[in-house]
Amino acid sequence: MGQHPTVPDGAVAVCLAVLALLVLKAEPATENLREPLRDPDALAVALTLAYTLPLVLRRRHPLALLPLVVPAVLASVLGYPPSTAVLSGLLLVYTAALQCPRRQSFGAFGVVVVAYLVATAFDAYDDAWAGTVAGGAMFFGAWAFGRAIRYRRAYTAELEARAQRLEAEREAAVRATLSEERARIAREMHDVVAHSISVMTVQASAARRMADRDIVRSKEAMAAVEDTGRAALMEMRRILGVLRDVERPDDALAPQPGTCDLPDLVGKVREAGLGVELQVEGGPRPLPAGVELAVYRIVQEALTNTLKHAGPAQAQVRLCYRPAAVEVEVRDSGRGAAVFPGASGGAALRPGHGLVGMRERVSLYGGSLQAGPGSGGGYVVNARIPVEQVRA
Incomplete structure (x- = not known):
């Protein structure tokens, strides 16, 4: 039984949350600042946890997590130090591309990119536009990678389904071949049994009629019945020999008449x-x-x-x-x-x-x-x- 997706997704969400809090508490770089950054407080922690911890549900409800961009944008607008919101956005875009149809996944990509542009517009750093281009390329790369994985899984699933269909067709062909072989054996058995029993019946009837009048001819007729029966048994053994699972004796492989x-x-x-x-x-x-x-x-x-x-x-x-x-x-x-x-x-x-x-x-x-x-x-x-x- 496979592992429930909530377990690994929960581990990823917790790791992102811890990383985001550590980055938030770290001393931010002060070069190229247009205005001073706001000191982290309880609201900053709450916003950070808001766009990281809900990712535990990313594979179950990827589109329902799009509102996570709101606390990320709000943290940038309020002037808090930059954290790991970009990582959360990348993971959300990748998951939507992997789990959702193309239009819906591209819509999720657009929402996250728009939120990223709004956040960079309020960024306190002067080189925000250089980072905007790099960030947009990363979001597109995450979306393209998710789509590629989705197509690969669909292709693999189709190959597995085709292999199963081919296996089912092969088994059906085997069953049809076995049915034909049983019908052939039934025809062979009918030919052997019908002919031999007919001959034996006629000979036995003749022996019975001559038993009182001509004992010699009666014995000859019964001997013919014996020979016919023995020959029929040998031929039946050859026909049924193909059904044996063990090694067949040499007479089972004797040439057909x-x-x-x-x-x-x-x-x-x-x-x-x-x-x-x-x-x-x-x-x-x-x-x-x-x-x-x-x-x-x-x-x-x-x-x-x-x-x-x-x-x-x-x-x-x-x-x-x-x-x-x-x-x-x-x-x-x-x-x-x-x-x-x-x-x-x-x-x-x-x-x-x-x-x-x-x-x-x-x-x-x-x-x-x-x-x-x-x-x-x-x-x-x-x-x-x-x-x-x-x-x-």
């Missing part, structure tokens, strides 16, 4: 009971890691939706490498067109994380995505991602 993993994905979907054909057109070439992941997730989400909604069906995945883009199409022959959003007839489903996630992945790279009923039935997901734009 890409186009080279599509055959494994198609194989797992076949094991779940959906006939899938993978077709690659054009010359395969390395793609940016983000595009690789986007293509994989689009195929994964589309096949998962086919498993969940298409019923008995066949699916075809076509990956085409163009000179300036990569295209991926997932087409099925099931009844998904009747239950997906935008289909005519049937119960339209609300767009979930899957379709939204696919659109966001494609739009991130300036691509386009169409999803809807196929012309010959079934459902079609078609995405095109520019590659040259990503590399630029």
Whole structure:
């Protein structure tokens, strides 16, 4: 907590008062006197204390202290020896310039200067005019110094406020980045969980139906459920590894899936009971890691939706490498067109994380995505991602 201004101002006022009384009691110089000086008395002491002690309030009420010039002028008019009234005037002008707006501070400067001119007009010394010029320059210097300090403090306060605004904007940007990262992780988790659970559900259902008739195939189906679950757990660990505060194991830093993993994905979907054909057109070439992941997730989400909604069906995945883009199409022959959003007839489903996630992945790279009923039935997901734009 800062010190109250009255404490240092009170100390300054008391020091000025003591100094003024000491100067008042000292033997004044008698050279160049036009008339003898009046001996200090109780009135001189009272006038001296009147223009010094009230300065304890100079920072709280600077303009209200302007009447202090009256006892200072009166002491000069009455012919008392010169004291420290000039110091009190300088301090008052400086404080007004520091604390008050420009017009008010300049008004205070004018009042003090006029009072100083009146006092020097009644000065008992012959060289009063030489002192008048020097005194006027000192008062202007005190006013200019006070204004400079005021501008400096205002500039510093503006810099601090700007720094606070920048810090607040930085924190807001960090929060927005964290929110985007959470949304990305949520999409990744949705893709992993939805696909894996769909495959596991189909395999478990097949194992249950074959448990009494074909124990060997039933065990194979359950083994596939186990493998799918284990793979899903490993991928979830990689995704959630970025949230750990401690050092992550090496498997948390493993590469994200890409186009080279599509055959494994198609194989797992076949094991779940959906006939899938993978077709690659054009010359395969390395793609940016983000595009690789986007293509994989689009195929994964589309096949998962086919498993969940298409019923008995066949699916075809076509990956085409163009000179300036990569295209991926997932087409099925099931009844998904009747239950997906935008289909005519049937119960339209609300767009979930899957379709939204696919659109966001494609739009991130300036691509386009169409999803809807196929012309010959079934459902079609078609995405095109520019590659040259990503590399630029």
